[in-house]
Amino acid sequence: MARAWDAIVIGGGHNGLVCAAYLARAGLDVLVLERRGVLGGASVTEEPWPGYRVSTLAYLCSLLQERIIRELELARFGYHVYAKDPAFFTPFPDGRHLLFWQDQRRTCEEIARFSRRDAEAYPRYEAFLERLARFAERMLLRTPPDLARSGLRDYLELGRLGLDFLHMDDAERIGHLRIFTQSVADFLAPWFESEEVKVTLATDGVIGTNGGPRTPGTAYVLLHHVMGKVNGHRGLWGFVRGGMGGVAAALAGAAQAAGATLRTEAPVARVLVTQGRASGVVLGNGEEIRGRIVVSGADPKRTFLHLVEASHLPEEFLTAVRNIRMEGCSMKINLALDGLPSFRALPGSTLLPHHRTTIHLCPSIDYIERAWDEAKYGHPSTQPMLEITIPTSYDDSLAPPGKHIMNIFLQYTPYRLREGNWHQLKESYADRVLALVEEYAPGFRNLVLHRQVISPLDLEETYGLTGGNIFHGEMAVDQLFFLRPVPGWAQYRTPLRGLYLCGSGTHPGGGVMGAPGYNAAREILRDLRRRRV
Template sequence: MPTEYDAIIIGAGHNGLTTAAYLARAGYKVLVLERRDILGGCCITEEIWPGYKVSTAAYVNSLLRPQIIRDLELKKYGFEMLPRSPSSFTPFPDGRYLMMGPDKDMTRREIAKFSTKDAEAYPKYEAMLEKVADFLEPLLEQTAPDPFSNRLGDLWSVAKTGFGFRGLGRDVATDAVEILTGAARPILDRWFESEQLKATIATDAVIGAFAPPSHPGTAYVLFHHVMGECNGVRGVWGYVKGGMGTISNSIAQAAQAKGATIRKNSEVGKILVKGGKAVGVALKDGTEFRAPRVISCADANVTFVKLMDASDLPAEFLARVKAIDYSSATVKINVALSEPPQFTALPGKGVGPQHHGTMHVCPDQDYIERAYDDAKYGRPARDPMLECTMATALDDTLAPPGKHILSMFVQYAPYHLKGTTWDQERDKFADRCFDVLNEYAPNFKASVIDRVVYAPPDMEKAWGITGGNIMQGAMSLSSMASFRPVAGYANYRTPVRGLYMCGAATHPGGGVMGACGLNAAREILKDG
């Protein structure tokens, strides 16, 4: 195997593979090094049990950039989206339920069961979010400028964004600022009166964050549900046929078709630096590969603290990296089922529309706040917030005939527990989550064939994400755009010449978008 390349990419997450594909398209000799025996990072499909193809980590998609799908011809390599409609089902303790989705008339009728006022307000709320998204979404595929530099490109980018913001008009601009900086709860309380609707929407604001909807910064995620697309339809989320790993595998095939080399079971132990410039990497087994460009898909802590000597980095930069917030309070439980959950609120046998989208267990906003309060003091939530999806409702290739896979995304449960350990609490917490779902779907526990539980430390170990943080660092305003991963280095470059970053630690952050990898490739190609 050759040891000299034009570019070496550390980690075969979907962003790293995207960067590899674009560099290979440009004629670069590219090597991707992946420590595991599977490609995709957190965007993977694994056969955990015979016949069950599980999206172990990420589980739904909408945000993968259309440009990447087109440029890399991903559909040619098996990428196919299955739109979810309805997209949301929330049962309540009083036996009622709320179903929502892209069918606007159905959604209005469902909301009207709880409040006619809210049913009238909801389309206006969505229109407000769409206006904000129209302004923000194009920024995802742009390199965030450094507002403190004197480079003309940065100054022009800041000015262009400012004029675009001004063009929103006073009212929409005010909404945009609140969404970027504010808390979700006051926004929802201002727009709606029904706690059932507010609780359902609020789950979108906190997913993956160690924060309740009353905390500043949680509003930012609200507009994501109207952003992105599924099969060309704006704001629709879907499952990926064959599981989320199909995304990573299709990008990998596109990269390989252009000549990229991908090597699994190849854990990088050190980034090699000489004279202030990256010159290659050394694997844990001592094997060395050389290249004038090294690109890390890992988070900033792994890249700069674990894989580099402190002497190769400016002390101030390293201090900023060490200050990045990797707090996590999410547990992922993957479950094999003999039958779908049958909810008391919507009785029936087999798969129904309630199983197509996300099944929420979250009766009101206070429920989320109390779950957060437990985690804040080092305890797994006594009454956890559950987001459950069952991709087998739309994709029967994922499990044996008649069987199903349930993905349970749970909040809140902190990385660091007070007075106990995850080895002691892991199964007890999973049991509590099962008890909670069973209160709404009494057949659930009896239908469980098997399960795998990932607490935050398990996520860190399995997927190499510091603290189990699925976003490779907090997504608060102080850690976004020009300040991601740290101020002054939002352009995918680092203090070391020839060393770049391309993962979710960079702008625009977490989620299966591919934008970080796309943007990084563009900047690397600019440098030549």
């Protein structure tokens, strides 16, 4: 008789691995099935050119929950993060530049070159944002209450949230109401007068988002990106040793140490259903694998519209899934360089502090808004917003001696184009992007040895991200918390008994965070204890 598993996890992305590790630690016999030849999902290190190890998609780490890092002992499996310092470098067309450092005093000195008022406001802004982040952070590892099919537990959780809200002071309560509804531009406007300061901070509000800095709701995306920590320091981001595949490797090590079995090149074609409950999966080659529980780390649309036959799900639920906004607007360009770029604003091709930052090429709020204006009508931005990192400035093991890797994450490149398709357009569009970098760093294009261009269509076809959306669904207020993925099903369970979700399409959403996988494992184990599976 074929082996039957306690739990089968579809997808070896970081959330799937987190979920598998916790289930295995609880004594379950767990199998992870990853369709690609490498684990990690969007958190991978690959070798597109000999000798160069590239974080193909995700490129920085901060949001991975400290509790997960500690409990799974990820350091024992090689996990290490180099905290960025300085944090940001924004060069401007007029030759000026702005650096943000870990040391707040040094950052304020930089800001004072643009506005003394803003330099005085910045410490208060940071303190206020930290207070907001502390409250939001407490919700990351909590299961949202169900407002559609409420029970006693849901009312208790709502009461708990209400008490937390009442314990805030007035400014903090108002701040939370505003940050969930305002645009990032409106959120920053009362704090700062300098356009240069505002645009440097506003970029975190639009990353991966179908919206410009003046789009309501983008202030929350800013908060989402400052909730993380590196080595205990809130708000910092860093480079994972060995690339982002180092996250997946450590999680895989923890899962295997707990007894989980991991298989790659094992694409799941559909979920098996027996007598109204999930009972296993069928692989692309026809192999059937039985399991008591099936957990999908794929996005909700891929799970419910492709892996489960429609007859097993309520039509109302399927309609809600179809209506999830899940089209991306981002492109990733990975480059192998023959050396470091020299910027007009800070010349020098030896390793300098600004090479170790996140480099923003977007001189104003209006610049980003114009880029979004084009994209919302189906046209790639003529002048996109670029976020650039050079991971070899911290980890020289990623490239041959004297060579470097550059990651360019850019917006806006809409998944659904008004004209043409991304397979035809991506290389010519990448030429335009490199020409834009050249404007800030003369001679840059002569440094490029190899390039890899990943369009929204590639994100879908190669990496399984429906619509090319890096978050498994937009991070808008109507698709968050108890509304994620759809109302009534925000607690990792699904209408099909025995089938659960653990990916970023569930609360608390996207980013290399691990919280959805952690929360899903907790709910699965609760159901097993109560014999509800």
